[in-house]
Amino acid sequence: METVLFLARRLLQALAVVLIVTVVVFCLLHALPGGPARGILGPQATAEQIAAFNHEQGLDRSLPVQYVYYLGNLLQGDLGTSFTLNEGVSRLIEQRLPKTLVLTVLSALVGLLLAVPLGMWQAVRRNKPADYAITTLNFIAYSTPVYFLGLVLILLFTQTLRWFPSQAPQGDTVAQVLADPAALVLPVVTGAASMVAVFSRYMRSATLENLSEDYVRTARAGGARQRAILFRHVFRNSLTPVVAMLGYYVPVLFGGALVVEQLFNYPGMGLLFWSAAQSSDYPVLLGCVLVISVATVVGSLLADVVQRIVDPRVKVGRA
């Protein structure tokens, strides 16, 4: 019962957040100079043609009215039609989203599976050469721009070593994409690099903090060996703050996808977003932002739920 109430409340909050995000993005988009007409109709278009286009698309109405129309359509599941691609936005997202999800989920998984043990190991080897070495690598991974890292990886692994193809899988369905794992390696590694850097830092400090907790001393006084202390007690206690961070990391992952998809020619949400931004394709841009904000909200909701499962105290602390 308590959990149901908690979920209901969180879902309502999530809905409110998504709504506010659409308002903000709607305003921001329309504050951009130029507008979509010029881009679509070409430089030769006359003022009359532009006015006609704007009228046709409802762009000459006041902003609040436009927003209400948009929201009304949204509630009916209609995200509008792309100005440039002549296709329904929902259809576009339907095609692209699964591919991006494959990429981001794989990157996140690989990132976490590397970061968590790495962080713990660093904590155990604190201030020893291994710790310093990994910290240095982390800083390099974190401070290297994603596009640069991607380019270096492409150069190294496709040109010099010729281990992997330079293009991501070109299939249209998830199954087709997954059928070509070799082609997925470089995009996933590129996406996971900064994640490893960030989350192994979190894990390292969470582990260090927990290792100095009183309960570790109690366990040690009870005859527990280092390995048992690490895996039975410290691991779970350190994981909770890391899980909490994961929810907030979703937008970063999507942001990374934008660059990775571009680099590896992988037509997902990132690429869609990129080209829509280039051509002021409002309906597509709004659709993409909506998806990202929903994903962010769902991500932090999931993180909360996982935390409630892992940490029994959370149930009492807040509802």
Add this chain to the structure above:
Amino acid sequence: MSGGILDIGHLDVTFSTETGDVPAVCDISLSVRPGETLALVGESGSGKSTVALAAMGLLPGTARTSGRVTINGTDVVNASEAELARLRGRTASMVFQEPATALDPLTRVGRQIAEVVRNHRPVSAREAAREAVELLRRVGIPDPERRASAFPFQLSGGQRQRVVIAMAIANSPDLLIADEPTTALDVTVQAEILDLLRGLAADSGTGVLLVTHNMGVVADFADRVAVMLRGEIVETGPVEDVLLRPAHEYTRRLLAAVPRLVVTEPGEVRAPVEAGTAVVELRDVTVDFGRGPRGVRALQDVSLTVGAGETVGLVGESGSGKSTAARVALGLVPPASGSVALFGTDLGRTRGRARRALLSGVGVVLQDPVASLDPRMSVAECVAEPLRVHRRGMTAAQRRARITEVLELVRLPEELMHRGPRELSGGQRQRVSLARALVLQPRLLVADEPTSALDVSVQRTVLEVIAELQAELGFACLFVSHDLAVVQEFAGRVVVMRAGRVEEQGPTMSTLLRPETDYTRRLIAAVPVPDPVLQRQRRAALGAGA
């Protein structure tokens, strides 16, 4: 000395820090024999906990140890981690001070106990779980089958400490090291835990090394006492000798500083100051924290008065509402119903500037001398702050003069003025808090456990300073404390609180010597007095009465 379960010979422990080596323990020798309890007493920083940790091989990596520590003949100083792991929890085990943090928050308590069992004996998980339930029963946890699956946060402080004890006795150790095992607990709970430890030690012939600063606990529990001062043992002997006929000068001073609860004949009765008009009056105050099913009623129809110039002690166990009542008097917590009058003015009806003026007549000193001073402000700035808020017209020179004056009042040397709080000792910090409270010449001082975080000798000085200043300046004092002995010495009247209500109130001496309610009687009976002979009589009387 040898033949003990624990033998320590010429132990030296040095901590290496960034600013150089700090010796913590110098040339300590002691031994604990089977079935015997040795109390290691001393003030903070005397190295007593370091000795306890060294005995278990639990010192941090920054510590360097030399000398001899053996447990049942096994060398601890030169043992490998694996050897130590075999020893810990089986031959020797440990109970810690802070039950709130001593248990893994994410693991059910039954599992944590079972883990200790399985660390040392090849039993099945099911068998270990059954033993865990049995151990919980032995340490007096009600409904142990169900409680075994509780998480630590679902248990009270006393129950958590019982769980820690259950872990410690899981493999019937020969040696039990208890490091301030009852310091974080209420007196009534402390009495239960001490009874439990005493019973367990007597049943199994376990030797106990008890580390404590509380002489009452020593008198209640120990057979022999070793007194530590700055890393060295200055005196060792049977408990009666050390507590009643101390040989060393330091032990004498330490014992003289311990506030003693007068429990038998009325001592020198401090005549209650003739209370003038009420400076603060709580009338039928009720306070709720939170609303709905999660809400907690912190105070229920609490009425109390502090008259001009008098000191009222507010006592009770943790959670009894004594701090909340003090906060109501400070205007920090608005009552849900009832009224608060400060200097004859209804605080609830006063707003804005008038309210600020009213509240400037109240000074406050809180428990934690570290947390209640801004670490980024110098002593002078800390003390000047109330002046900046309430005496806007003052010039910098006037302010400086007033600060100098107040620091002198609380006996702080002027040269400390520009130091940060971190560069001061605990007692000095608390005197800075006091100076800040007194700088506006308040008519009421609210002191919430002002000396609870301090060593007894420091507590003695701080209390003396407050008493002297009160005599000189004539402010009234609402003195919140869990320590009945301190209140008995310090307050003319006492208000006993329990579960948000006033249980009884009256002149301190008569209330504490002839309490009217069972609750107060139990509270007083639970306080161990630092006299082993008297304490044994009290316990016997208590046992006969029960």
